[in-house]
Amino acid sequence: MQRLLALGLLFALPAAAEEGMWTYDAFPRAAVKAAHGFEPSQQWLDSLRLSSVRLAGGCSASFVSPDGLVMTNHHCIRSCVQDLSSPQRDYLATGFFAKELKDELRCPKVEANQLQAMTDVTARLQAATKGLSGAAFNTALKAEMSTIESECATGPEVRCDVVTLFHGGKYQLYRYRRFQDVRLAFAPEFSMAAFGGDADNFNFPRYGFDAAFLRVWDAHGQPLKTEHYLPWAKEGAKEGDLVFVSGHPGATQRQLTVAELEFQRDVAMPFALLYLAERRGMMREYASTSPERFRTTRAKLRSVENGLKALRGRHQALAEPSLLADKRKAEADLRAKVEADPKLKATTAGAWEAIARALDTYRPLLVEYRLKEDGYGFSSELFELAQRLVRAADELPKPNPERLREYTEGQVPALRMGLLREAPIPAELEVLSLTFGFNKLRETLGADDPFVKTVLGREAPEELARALVKGTKLFDVKVRKQLLEGGKAAVEASKDPMILLARRVDAQAREVRKRYEDTVEPVLKKNGELLAQARLAAYGTTGYPDATFTLRLNYGTVKGWEEGGRQVPPLTTFAGAYERHTGKEPFRLPDSWMKARGQVPGETPFNVATTNDIIGGNSGSPMVDREGRVVGLIFDGNLHSLGGEYAYVPETNRAVAVHGEGLLRALEHIYGAGRLVKELRANQR
Template sequence: MKRLFLIATLVGAAPALADEGMWTYNNFPSAKVKEKYGFDPSQEWLDKVRLSSARMAGGCSASFVSPNGLVMTNHHCARGCIEQLSGSKKDYIANGFYAKSAAEETQCPAMELNQLVQLTDVTATLNKATQGLTGKAYSDALKAKMSELEQTCSAGDAKVRCDVVTLYQGGQYNLYKYRRFQDVRLVMAPEHAIAFFGGDPDNFEFPRYDLDVTFLRVYEDGKPATTDHYFKWSEKSVKEGDLTFISGHPGRTSRKLTIAELEYQRDVAMPKQLFMMSELRGMVTEFQKRGPEQKRISNNLLFGIENGLKAVKGRLEALQDKTFFAQKVAAEQELRKKVESNPEMKKKYGAAWDEIAKAEAQFVHVRKDLAYMEGGSGLSSSLFSIAKTLVRASEELPKENGLRLREYNQAGLPALQASLFSQAPIYPELEILRLSFGLTKMREELGSNHPFVKKVLGKESPDKLAARLVKGSKLCVLKDVKGSKVCDVSVRKSLFDGGKAAIAASKDPMIQLALLVDGDARAIRKNVEENIDAVIKKNSELVAQAKFDTYGTNQYPDATFTLRLSYGSVKGYMEDGKPVAPITQMSGTFAHATGEDPFALPPSWLKSEKHIDGATAMNMVTTNDIIGGNSGSPVINKDAEIVGLVFDGNIQSLGGEYGFDESSNRAVSVHSDAIIESLKKVYGATRVLEELRPGSTKVPAAKANPAG
């Protein structure tokens, strides 16, 4: 991996320079954009862009691209749906999918899209509710007030989702209100071979030649949803130097964490994560060799593991860079000196950093228990997760809303139920493999004499216990529907509706295991939330306030998988002393192909090579500040028109979790011209083309779609 050279984003520094920042829509620096690029985004413009953007609840971004609910995102963001709709006789991951008519658009078993319709600052309300409180009292009051605000906001409407979002590590709180779409259908997806052309070797690299795009459609009441706000397609190709905006949902950055928190990530969390993921990758790779069906059902899992491995390696390398980390330390020390020099600030904020450091040190001693008893590291099973949700729902739902665990609050119930009753297939052979691996790691990490390990395993080996639990459970009974496997979820529904009595009477081994371990899991969670998390949250609020008092409020918060807007331009960079051009061409796709995976193009592309204009732009890089979660984000111009689709960052951008360097950090996108050219000349996807560019299909398109 190439060494990362980063310029640190100073902790709490003055307003960001260059094209830095994942800005919230209620604090976007329009004046800075005007100063640098000559364009002043108005409130009307910002509202249009916000309402044309979408979030995939599973962890990606998307956008509305027609008034009839057509949605554009990445292929890798929709892989779960594409895989779930596939079967041994129709593999849409390998062969692609295209609905030639509305009737062929097929509902994704487990997908939800959100549109941000309103955001409100509720900082004062939450600060008042927690004023003077610490520990358990602080934690309880914060959760209760959050749940109250969310419930009032959603008002029991299943089509509305409301979340209280923590910004600036608790310096601010915003209430985000979303329009929810739970009927999402697959419209068009290319083959995996072109969507992830170059595979893991090219991942996080540039030049790239990927068509990482998928089109979905949101429905309401059985009909395509009317979307008044959507992005039109630009008729003008974006070129080097042009201004670009990216509206999406960056998952997480850690630019404003304290040094103690960063040290925990660098020295404890990430090394452990890399070891675990490396072992899991080896296990899944071997599983794929069992046969073509085993490979098909585990491809999505392997893709996620390999993508995560490369991302974590990049983040760890950034924190291990001594110069970079020294800049982080210096920035924190500068802020602390300013606080110490002001008696009033010292009294209010002076102890905050040390309190966070103590809490992090305490967490080191309980992190394994939390991961294996409450987290999913040991009981790494979709079936167990369902069982745990059912058991806890029976306990939590009868309580007052403010007293429930956060994930069971009233406002979040529609999303919880949608996930719980999803018919997405769960394949027993793969489920046994994953659970056996998790149980083995649990025994290895906690030790064979740990009371929890003894309680879970008893006299059984991880392999035997995993097989017995999975084979005996009725929480997913696979059945064939039109050539695809789906879960019969009737048992789940009866257990959910039956509440405590039904759960207590259940003989399902997964339910019995969830009941067995729930007390231990709740206890470790309670300890961490009240004695560690509450300390970190409370003191992080103080650190944030110290930054505001010192540097002002014109700064962006860390990413929180909420809608953000970044600005930049199409621009290349230098790598190893050589210039990297910002745009690749479609002809390069064929030149890059070798005929062997992962550089083998699908037959549809090989057949269409002579029809494609090789000079058409394929992929591009821009200086927009992004991070994981931005995948599927639209790239737009100043007229709020689509000019590209984000699908990756370059290798230098992986350190963007902790800082931004405009000289080399780049967002990698599919150029809008490549999407149109391939829809027209490779796939003959006239229905999609007509929605994106009305009237464009009057020009004779290519042959019928070879992939569909």
């Protein structure tokens, strides 16, 4: 692995080359002009921002027509395709295309958000927490966040989130327009979206058609009319072209302390890696036993495989000695600047040491927290529904600032949508998942652990799981609605076994959460905020904040890289896809592609690699040219990009996208999606 660049110098100088996940209010327009001779105007930035969309489940998207058509990745809406499928119509296998507008199908779980305004609320949050530390700091911070969000959210169509930037150096209020009627217009076959499977995942050359189209519908049951959308480019991106990516990178950790990175490497990641590896093995074995089990498991298994490979790549990056060596040097440089400034020295006194002590406290707590509160011990949709209902009954009657963050007024629309979604829940898979979780609880905490006894009693894990799934009525949306609207009285009167389990374990789960939120989280937040303010004071604000699943913009070029003495070209072609076809999974092109062979010229670009600085969450981001036209659709990165969690390495870090020209031609000539193609070409320029 090439030596990774220093992580901690993000504020020392403007980011080098294409590095940077920039907020829209601080995009380095002058740097782009100096490097590429193009300076985006404010109108250009505003239009791209308002054309960008966040899918609340963890992906990005964009409006690509004035009639609410939204472009994203297939893997971002895979759960929707799964929810709309059945044994009789497996849309993951066959793909889906709504030939007419009326045939578009509503996605039960998909919410789309459009960022409309950003307001700095740093002073207000800092005033609310002034002089506080520990649990008092955390309580005051969350209460003020909830108050600000409730003041902003004027109705269910508005979503407001207080966003932490620079690890508490700044806070901003992001105001979104919320859309909950989102319908599926097109999705290819799962095998084509994920062509190459786990073997090709995070690799390049790639030949994945990981694209899908949704449509936002308004409150009157009509396609949303939107002023801001991205036109399609008549000519696709070529090697060397300047391109921009607007999306929602999930999380980076480029500004963490050395102690925090070592904790991730030595404690948090190993536990998660083992858990995911075991879960993958369990799901693979289950999926292999029947076609129906394969159908209901395929989407979730792919998500687990993707998460495992991504986490393994990040762990390998942290294990690279040069990464932490550079980080230690950057931290030492900051410490030196702090020591040289009496005011900074006074305000940050003991901050690094406090973070290290908090991590020592967290070390024996992490596994317990993950298993009891974070879902590792109850990996089940039905249990998650039961827990939400139990906690909603307790939390919603409280004053807004006193609630758990996920039950505040601003989160209620998403809470209701999640609880009342009309989506199938495979019973057999629920038994398997619950059994797995119960076994993890018992083998990790021990058979004599009081919490394990509370969960299992004298039952065997599989027997309890089967009894819970067989006895629960939470498959029925009407039952869930009655419990949600009936509140605490209805929940306490319920004899549903899944509700009873959620009630039985809730006190102990809340207790471990409270310990974390009182002894670990506030120390990391408070002292992280102090160090962030020190960086800002020492280096200025020429850098960018770590990713927080908020809208960011970056720029780059279409470019390959050198790997093992050979040059990796930045473009693949349709001819290459057919050459890669073996007739066997995961390198089997679906029948639609084989029947259409030759319909798309072989030299047509298919996938493209660029130097854009992206991370998980950017999936579904539009790639646009200097005219703001679509030239690609981000869906992955290469293996080197996984280290982008901690550092951007311009020599090898690459984003991977479906090429805009290839995407349009496949829609037209392979899938016969003429209605969508006409809609996209109507705005082509």
